[in-house]
Amino acid sequence: MKKVTLNVLTVSLMLGMATLVACGGSSEEVKETAKDAVEEATEMLEEVKEEVVEATISGEEVFTSKGCVACHQLETKTVGPSLKEIAAAYDGNKDGLTAFLKEEGEAIVDPAQAAVMQPQLAVTKALPAAELEALSEYILSNK
Numbered sequence: 001m002k003k004v005t006l007n008v009l010t011v012s013l014m015l016g017m018a019t020l021v022a023c024g025g026s027s028e029e030v031k032e033t034a035k036d037a038v039e040e041a042t043e044m045l046e047e048v049k050e051e052v053v054e055a056t057i058s059g060e061e062v063f064t065s066k067g068c069v070a071c072h073q074l075e076t077k078t079v080g081p082s083l084k085e086i087a088a089a090y091d092g093n094k095d096g097l098t099a100f101l102k103e104e105g106e107a108i109v110d111p112a113q114a115a116v117m118q119p120q121l122a123v124t125k126a127l128p129a130a131e132l133e134a135l136s137e138y139i140l141s142n143k
Contacts, residue, residue, distance in 0.1 A: 059138025062131050066123050071116075074142060079116060081109045083142035090140060098136045101125070 063069060071079035072086070081089075089109040090097040099105030101124040107114040124132065 057130050057134040059134035059136070059141075062127070062135045063138055066127070066135075067120065068135075071120070080113060083139055085109055087140050087143045091143065094136055094140055097139060098132060101127075101132060101136065 063072075072081065072083055074083050076082055077085065086097070086109050096105055096108070100107060101121065103121045103125050107117065124135070127135065
């Protein structure tokens with residue numbers, strides 16, 4: 001959708017510039033219109049880039065690459081609770097899970113094991129927002 005919007009905007013601005021030139025618009029008007037068009041197109045491109053980056057981040061990849069898999073398995077409690085236990089405990093509370101992963105919330109699954117998780121929380125706390133979001137969604141998808 002953004003690509004279509006960007007293409008329509010670009011064509012509209014080109015037509016506007018052509019109209020100004022054809023109708024005797026001053027070169028300053030043309031320059032200003034072109035400058036505005038470039039700025040608006042640049043902003044839209046940045047938004048599209050952010051959306052593409054967010055869409056390509058896999059929560060499962062984050063889970064594996066950041067070492068979460070060392071202590072958490074899908075159905076089996078090992079060092080930490082299973083993903084199913086975590087997903088059940090935080091069901092409907094994505095904000096609570098995200099807060100815990102950012103060290104801004106309390107452990108609700110197995111508070112006695114929270115100290116074991118401390119070193120890993122430094123890793124999850126430092127994740128970019130898109131990766132943290134993907135990780136939370138992945139964990140919660142394992143009900």
